[in-house]
Amino acid sequence: MFSGAQLSLYPMSDDFVAVILGALDALDPWRDRLRIETDDVSTLMVGPADILFPAMRDLFVAAARGGVHCTLHATVSRGCPGEPDDPICTPPEGGLRADAPLHTRIEAARGRVEAAKETGQPVAAQFSLYPLGLGHHMDEIYGCIDFVKASGTFEKSKHFCTKLRGDAGPVFETLSQAFTGFGAQAGHVALDVTLSANSPSKF
Amino acid sequence: MFSGAQLSLYPMSDDFVAVILGALDALDPWRDRLRIETDDVSTLMVGPADILFPAMRDLFVAAARGGVHCTLHATVSRGCPGEPDDPICTPPEGGLRADAPLHTRIEAARGRVEAAKETGQPVAAQFSLYPLGLGHHMDEIYGCIDFVKASGTFEKSKHFCTKLRGDAGPVFETLSQAFTGFGAQAGHVALDVTLSANSPSKF
Numbered sequence: 411m412f413s414g415a416q417l418s419l420y421p422m423s424d425d426f427v428a429v430i431l432g433a434l435d436a437l438d439p440w441r442d443r444l445r446i447e448t449d450d451v452s453t454l455m456v457g458p459a460d461i462l463f464p465a466m467r468d469l470f471v472a473a474a475r476g477g478v479h480c481t482l483h484a485t486v487s488r489g490c491p492g493e494p495d496d497p498i499c500t501p502p503e504g505g506l507r508a509d510a511p512l513h514t515r516i517e518a519a520r521g522r523v524e525a526a527k528e529t530g531q532p533v534a535a536q537f538s539l540y541p542l543g544l545g546h547h548m549d550e551i552y553g554c555i556d557f558v559k560a561s562g563t564f565e566k567s568k569h570f571c572t573k574l575r576g577d578a579g580p581v582f583e584t585l586s587q588a589f590t591g592f593g594a595q596a597g598h599v600a601l602d603v604t605l606s607a608n609s610p611s612k613f
Numbered sequence: 614m615f616s617g618a619q620l621s622l623y624p625m626s627d628d629f630v631a632v633i634l635g636a637l638d639a640l641d642p643w644r645d646r647l648r649i650e651t652d653d654v655s656t657l658m659v660g661p662a663d664i665l666f667p668a669m670r671d672l673f674v675a676a677a678r679g680g681v682h683c684t685l686h687a688t689v690s691r692g693c694p695g696e697p698d699d700p701i702c703t704p705p706e707g708g709l710r711a712d713a714p715l716h717t718r719i720e721a722a723r724g725r726v727e728a729a730k731e732t733g734q735p736v737a738a739q740f741s742l743y744p745l746g747l748g749h750h751m752d753e754i755y756g757c758i759d760f761v762k763a764s765g766t767f768e769k770s771k772h773f774c775t776k777l778r779g780d781a782g783p784v785f786e787t788l789s790q791a792f793t794g795f796g797a798q799a800g801h802v803a804l805d806v807t808l809s810a811n812s813p814s815k816f
Contacts, residue, residue, distance in 0.1 A: 416739070416773050418807060420684055426625040427813065450814035451737050451807060454772055481623055483686045485741055485805055487773040491751055534654050536619070538688055540743040540803060542750050547801075548694055569657055570619050570690040570803070598750075600743060600773070602688055602805040604621060604654060610630065611653035 411500065411596075412493035414445075414456035417466060417484035419473055429478055436472035440465040445498055452485075458501040459488045463586035471531045471578050474607035486589055486601045491543075509595045512553040516560070519587035523561045526583035534565070535574040535581050537603035541593030554592040558584060571602075581605075614703065614799075615696035617648075617659035620669060620687035622676055632681055639675035643668040648701055655688075661704040662691045666789035674734045674781050677810035689792055689804045694746075712798045715756040719763070722790035726764045729786035737768070738777040738784050740806035744796030757795040761787060774805075784808075 421429035437446070444457040444465060455462060463486075470482045487493075510518075541550040558564050558572055563584045565575040574581050585603055593599035624632035640649070647660040647668060658665060666689075673685045690696075713721075744753040761767050761775055766787045768778040777784050788806055796802035 412772075414772060416771065418684065420623040420625060422623060422625065422627075422629040424625075424627045426682070449771075449776075450812045451739050451776065451809050452771075456772065479629070481621065483807060485773050487741075490773065492754070493772060536654050538690075538803065538805075540745060542743060542745065547745050551695070568619065568652075568655075569615075569617060569659070569696060570688050570693065573652075573654065600741065600805075602741075602803075604686060606654050609653045 411489060412456070412496050413459040413462065413488035413499045414454060415462050415466065415484045415486040416452040416454055417482060418452045419469065420481045420483070421473060422479040429473055429476065429480070433469055433473035436468040437465060440468070443498070456496060456498060458499055459590050460501055460586065462486055463582045463589065467529070467578055467582035470533070470605055470607070471529050474531050474533070477608055479608045479610060480606075482605045484603050486603065487599070488589070489596060489598045491598060512549070515591045516553060516557040519557045519591045520560055522587050523563065523580050523583045526580040528577040528579045531578045531607060532576065533578045533581050533605050533607045534609070535585065535603060535605045536568060536571040537574070537585055537588065537601055538571045539588055539592060540600040540602070542598040542600065550592045554588050557591070558588065614692060615659070615699050616662040616665065616691035616702045617657060618665050618669065618687045618689040619655040619657055620685060621655045622672065623684045623686070624676060625682040632676055632679065632683070636672055636676035639671040640668060643671070646701070659699060659701060661702055662793050663704055663789065665689055666785045666792065670732070670781055670785035673736070673808055673810070674732050677734050677736070680811055682811045682813060685808045687806050689806065690802070691792070692797075692799060692801045694801060715752070718794045719756060719760040722760045722794045723763055725790050726766065726783050726786045729783040731780040731782045734781045734810060735779065736781045736784050736808050736810045737812070738788065738806060738808045739771060739774040740777070740788055740791065740804055741774045742791055742795060743803040743805070745801040745803065746797075753795045757791050760794070761791065
């Protein structure tokens with residue numbers, strides 16, 4: 411199994427370098443479980459699927475805390491057949507759920523979002539889930555949408571994606587559950603997400 | 614058929630609202646062939662698959678021209694079974710290629726990139742192609758990677774995505790060809806892309 415994310419943090423500020431550098435400390439508690447590499451477009455985080463979103467949450471909340479309009483974009487992937495196995499990606503026991511019926515996975519995912527701790531930082535998010543290599547990929551997508559609509563973080567359906575809004579704690583947990591709970595458990599799943607904080611636009 | 618993009622433009626500047634508003638005129642020549650809707654996270658463009666990237670190119674080049682570090686993220690989709698048919702999305706004759714063998718599509722795509730006009734704006738880009746609902750999705754992905762490696766815009770392979778660099782003209786044409794030339798012609802294909810201009814980071 412190989413899992414990880416390519417992520418980019420965009421502070422809409424002349425001071426964007428300082429905002430990014432100032433937020434990086436928030437990744438320290440996660441560094442022993444992640445491999446991190448940066449270039450001019452994105453930062454790669456390789457590690458177990460279930461800690462990718464908690465680590466991104468801490469980074470994004472730290473960047474947004476100063477009030478600057480910030481966005482984060484991530485392309486998150488697990489089980490890509492073109493990637494090598496990597497021991498750092500092995501989930502801890504109880505990490506990824508075994509294949510279970512869709513309704514059981516929806517219930518479990520809702521429970522995890524309900525239990526998520528609030529951070530005090532409101533965010534908007536929108537994401538697309540891509541369960542690859544499956545003839546019945548829309549079943550998994552519709553199952554995931556059912557979960558998200560009942561998660562308490564759902565704002566609206568949009569073309570090509572689903573929009574969330576709420577505290578960063580439950581919003582990132584919703585994304586984490588969508589990524590780990592849907593699509594084949596040993597299969598290839600990608601998720602594309604954009605998060606936004608402190609936007610001057612109100613809709 | 615339904616096709617379109619959710620896109621967001623991120624100028625890393627205190628003046629980000631003015632940079633975005635100043636770039637919007639560049640979409641004027643495309644507006645009669647697109648339906649455009651905006652909220653606080655992204656702008657939806659609905660229209661034929663083959664004009665989505667040319668329209669995004671004009672928007673991004675206009676935003677980057679002032680020298681501000683700008684990025685653009687887009688989630689681009691065609692043929693999603695959950696979306697309604699929309700006449701605005703019908704490609705003009707000769708728009709989408711009919712199903713053809715992979716090597717023919719690779720050659721045709723290379724020719725289009727070679728013919729692309731330069732804009733004078735250098736950009737970096739990285740993208741992921743998601744051909745959905747296919748058991749053999751990796752064949753299409755590998756075929757697309759073969760095309761990109763021979764396109765003249767290829768920089769490097771990264772985990773989960775492929776990185777391009779060059780003038781915005783051929784780079785956006787490479788993305789457009791990847792989106793329209795690979796995956797089932799009548800099937801569900803999504804593409805996720807991040808573009809960057811005027812970055813202070815050099816790698």
